[in-house]
Amino acid sequence: MSLELISANHAAALAATLAGRANRTGRGFCSGVYPITPSTECMEYLCGQTIEKGKVIRVESEHSAMGVCIGAAGAGARTFTATSSNGLAYMAENCIAAAGLRLPIVMAVANRTIGPPWNIWADHGDSLMLRDHGWIQFYCADNQELFDTVLCAFRLAEDKRIMMPAMVCMEGFILSHTVAQIKVPTQEQVDSFLPPAAIPHRLGETPHSLGQMEVPHLTEMHRLQHHNALLAVPGVYGEIEKSFAEVFGRRLPDPVVPYRAEDAEVLIVSMGTIGSTAERVVDALRAKGRRIGAIRVRLFRPLPVEAIRKWFAGKNKIAVIDRDISLGFGGVLWGEVRGLADPGAIVQSYMAGVGGGDLRPEHIDNILADMDVRQHAGRPALVEAV
Numbered sequence: 001m002s003l004e005l006i007s008a009n010h011a012a013a014l015a016a017t018l019a020g021r022a023n024r025t026g027r028g029f030c031s032g033v034y035p036i037t038p039s040t041e042c043m044e045y046l047c048g049q050t051i052e053k054g055k056v057i058r059v060e061s062e063h064s065a066m067g068v069c070i071g072a073a074g075a076g077a078r079t080f081t082a083t084s085s086n087g088l089a090y091m092a093e094n095c096i097a098a099a100g101l102r103l104p105i106v107m108a109v110a111n112r113t114i115g116p117p118w119n120i121w122a123d124h125g126d127s128l129m130l131r132d133h134g135w136i137q138f139y140c141a142d143n144q145e146l147f148d149t150v151l152c153a154f155r156l157a158e159d160k161r162i163m164m165p166a167m168v169c170m171e172g173f174i175l176s177h178t179v180a181q182i183k184v185p186t187q188e189q190v191d192s193f194l195p196p197a198a199i200p201h202r203l204g205e206t207p208h209s210l211g212q213m214e215v216p217h218l219t220e221m222h223r224l225q226h227h228n229a230l231l232a233v234p235g236v237y238g239e240i241e242k243s244f245a246e247v248f249g250r251r252l253p254d255p256v257v258p259y260r261a262e263d264a265e266v267l268i269v270s271m272g273t274i275g276s277t278a279e280r281v282v283d284a285l286r287a288k289g290r291r292i293g294a295i296r297v298r299l300f301r302p303l304p305v306e307a308i309r310k311w312f313a314g315k316n317k318i319a320v321i322d323r324d325i326s327l328g329f330g331g332v333l334w335g336e337v338r339g340l341a342d343p344g345a346i347v348q349s350y351m352a353g354v355g356g357g358d359l360r361p362e363h364i365d366n367i368l369a370d371m372d373v374r375q376h377a378g379r380p381a382l383v384e385a386v
Contacts, residue, residue, distance in 0.1 A: 001248075004184045008143045008175040009038070009082075011182055012108040012168065013045035015150035016080040018190040019106075020051040026196030027076035029054035032068025034061055036087035037120050038172035039110035043082050062087040066094035066105075073103035074210055076202035078154065081105070084172060085112035085126045092130060098165045099134025099226065101210050104157035104199065105165040106150065107135075111272070111323075112172040113355045121356020122171035124271065124324040128300075128332050134226050136166035136233055137301040139271040141257075143180040145298075146170050148244070148252055151193065155240050158197050161232050171323070172356070174273050185248055193247045230302040237299070255299035256307040260286060264293025266371055267311070270321040271297050271333060274352070274359055278321070281364045292368065297333060309340045317346045319371050321364070321383075323353040330380030338377075346371070349380035357384070 006014065020029030029051050033043035047056050057068050062083050069079040083091055088109060098105050109127045113119035127137060136156065140146040146168060153166040170176055185193075203210070214222070234255060241252045259279045261267060268278045275296030285292045295311045297304070312318060318341055322331025329335060334349035341347045350367050353359040363383055370381070 002184050003181055005179055005181050007177055007179050008146045008170045009041035010045045011143045011147040012150050013042045015147045017049040019154045019194055020054045022191045022194040023078040023197050024052040030072030030077045031056045031080045032059050032065035034059055034065045036084050038176045039082045039084040042108055062091040063094055066091045069105045070098050073105050074203050076199050078197045079105045082108040084110040085114050088126045095130055096133045102163040104163055106153045107167045109167050109169045110172040110176040111169050119355050122174050123355055127169050128324055131301055139169045141273050141276050144182045147182050152240055152252055154194055159236050161236055162229050164229050171272050189247055233302050253298055255304040257296040257298055258311055259294040261293035261295055261311050263291055265291040266317045267315045268294040268319050274321055281361050303336055308337055312341045317371050319348055319367050321350045321352050325351045325354050346374055346377050348377045350383050352383035
């Protein structure tokens with residue numbers, strides 16, 4: 001184990017490199033890459049690595065980058081790519097195909113506002129665009145978590161009970177370009193944690209088709225299989241957590257990360273780096289005698305319903321902070337979790353940091369002040385980060 005001072009972009013690429021080398025006794029590693037800010041540094045770093053039995057292929061578009069991963073995974077290789085924003089939108093058709101074909105591709109997403117108007121700053125709207133199309137989705141709060149989660153994502157996606165693609169999300173610039181010290185395991189440790197990829201339906205000596213035409217009933221059955229595979233993720237993830245701790249000597253964060261939430265009278269709910277800011281606010285207000293707590297939803301797909309319901313139990317006021325906006329509706333996370341609270345609880349939607357605006361402790365203080373005077377939930381509120 002060594003300590004490295006690197007950005008989250010580089011952390012994702014380094015984890016993919018170690019995972020790629022770990023499959024040298026299998027069918028190797030392949031990555032299709034195309035640059036887009038703020039994920040470009042991830043693929044630039046990956047292009048500079050030497051991976052035994054591996055190849056990084058530079059293509060002309062994000063659509064083709066995922067096409068390369070589909071072909072490589074279909075042949076049994078361990079596969080990885082990275083993208084962001086409109087690049088993910090351009091890639092979307094092939095992302096949906098990858099999930100439908102049950103290919104365990106891992107993708108790092110540097111979350112960025114989708115344009116136009118053009119904006120290169122953080123917003124979860126790009127990855128959430130694909131929330132209903134079969135990708136496991138993780139949202140990370142720091143560089144170490146991102147590195148560890150990329151390794152975990154390969155193990156999870158390639159598990160024979162899952163066999164679905166996974167995206168690991170980091171907020172653009174807030175994490176992607178922020179340098180922090182992380183613990184990097186040895187190749188031997190990664191080899192121990194990641195067995196060679198074994199994709200049971202890969203193309204081999206006997207020709208067969210992938211993604212053939214099918215009648216409605218077969219599609220219905222396949223969607224049920226996809227759905228059940230995602231529902232199995234929390235249980236398999238729990239097994240991986242134990243294995244990760246045994247190999248690397250530290251724990252992966254749980255799908256839902258609580259912070260001083262047990263006795264909280266008001267609960268803050270968020271994803272990504274907003275959770276870190278919320279923890280600072282919780283500590284400051286606890287020091288003043290206020291019973292404030294927080295939970296961070298780290299695994300968004302599949303949504304960890306039971307874990308969220310557990311932390312919502314007994315809470316009368318819940319503030320859900322989204323770094324996104326579902327136009328005409330409100331915050332995406334709020335829409336997903338509001339039905340998990342106790343009957344009569346006030347679950348209020350706040351959309352903050354949309355388009356990359358700062359979300360500072362004072363903004364969360366203002367949200368909590370608003371919650372204090374609420375007698376019922378109102379329309380979703382946009383918090384202007386000025």
